[in-house]
Amino acid sequence: xxxxxxxxxxxxxxxxxxxxxxxxxxxxxxxxxxxxxxxxxxxxxxxxxxxxxxxxxxxxxxxxxxxxxxxxxxxxxxxxxxxxxxxxxxxxxxxxxxxxxxxxxxxxxxxxxxxxxxxxxxxxxxxxxxxxxxxxxxxxxxxxxxxxxxxxxxxxxxxxxxxxxxxxxxxxxxxxxxxxxxxxxxxxxxxxxxxxxxxxxxxxxxxxxxxxxxxxxxxxxxxxxxxxxxxxxxxxxxxxxxxxxxxxxxxxxxxxxxxxxxxxxxxxxxxxxxxxxxxxxxxxxxxxxxxxxx
Numbered sequence: 001x002x003x004x005x006x007x008x009x010x011x012x013x014x015x016x017x018x019x020x021x022x023x024x025x026x027x028x029x030x031x032x033x034x035x036x037x038x039x040x041x042x043x044x045x046x047x048x049x050x051x052x053x054x055x056x057x058x059x060x061x062x063x064x065x066x067x068x069x070x071x072x073x074x075x076x077x078x079x080x081x082x083x084x085x086x087x088x089x090x091x092x093x094x095x096x097x098x099x100x101x102x103x104x105x106x107x108x109x110x111x112x113x114x115x116x117x118x119x120x121x122x123x124x125x126x127x128x129x130x131x132x133x134x135x136x137x138x139x140x141x142x143x144x145x146x147x148x149x150x151x152x153x154x155x156x157x158x159x160x161x162x163x164x165x166x167x168x169x170x171x172x173x174x175x176x177x178x179x180x181x182x183x184x185x186x187x188x189x190x191x192x193x194x195x196x197x198x199x200x201x202x203x204x205x206x207x208x209x210x211x212x213x214x215x216x217x218x219x220x221x222x223x224x225x226x227x228x229x230x231x232x233x234x235x236x237x238x239x240x241x242x243x244x245x246x247x248x249x250x251x252x253x254x255x256x257x258x259x260x261x262x263x264x265x266x267x268x269x270x271x272x273x274x275x276x277x278x279x280x281x282x283x284x285x286x287x288x289x290x291x292x293x294x
Contacts, residue, residue: 011079016043017163027058038079044167066121118173136214159188229263
């Protein structure tokens with residue numbers, strides 16, 4: 001809501017299930033001041049009549065998760081002025097690899113992941129590998145939030161986070177984990193504590209078991225042999241990150257972090273960059289601003 005106050009947007013994509021105010025409550029607030037702003041719901045719970053339901057709540061429509069890239073493109077282009085669009089031609093198409101690269105063939109031996117479904121729902125082989133990295137990189141933080149919500153009896157938060165796990169597990173083809181998360185989400189919505197109590201530990205055990213199953217993705221990084229980065233270049237990188245954060249420019253921050261990994265940094269800078277990387281993957285923009293001293 002604060003971003004809308006200080007920026008002009010052509011389209012808003014708004015998740016339905018969120019802690020605190022959910023998407024339906026948020027779009028109602030948006031409509032008080034911006035009745036004509038295009039807003040689409042993102043939901044993993046699309047059902048028959050979903051479009052009519054979301055339109056009745058103030059949305060222009062909805063996009064089902066996992067997101068189909070062509071449907072997303074159509075929704076956005078429906079509202080963008082022609083003069084700000086650059087439409088791709090056939091020669092601009094990027095052809096993804098047909099199968100797993102050689103260094104990822106070991107994934108075929110991971111019984112609890114459907115490679116076919118993971119590639120399908122991630123949008124291609126390259127995105128599938130990226131999704132697996134994101135899944136493992138965010139596991140500890142997400143698991144702690146889910147466990148804390150359960151242990152403190154915050155069933156709304158528990159349901160929202162289990163809902164998110166359902167989606168992220170489905171995207172990597174972890175279908176059994178996704179199905180269990182979906183059942184627990186449904187139990188959370190019904191406040192069925194008997195089912196939650198009986199299955200909460202199994203969900204965590206199954207989720208955390210992927211740490212070992214996907215362990216080859218976790219590389220031990222070393223800066224030995226890398227050139228040292230100068231203080232001025234380090235500060236320039238920080239300044240660029242500070243400019244990207246208010247705009248929630250994920251790709252921009254990710255690019256700077258990747259470039260910094262090619263240099264040897266002071267210990268305090270390395271810790272700061274590692275923490276930025278962790279916060280970025282959690283989309284913790286406010287925490288990133290605090291870390292950068294803003």
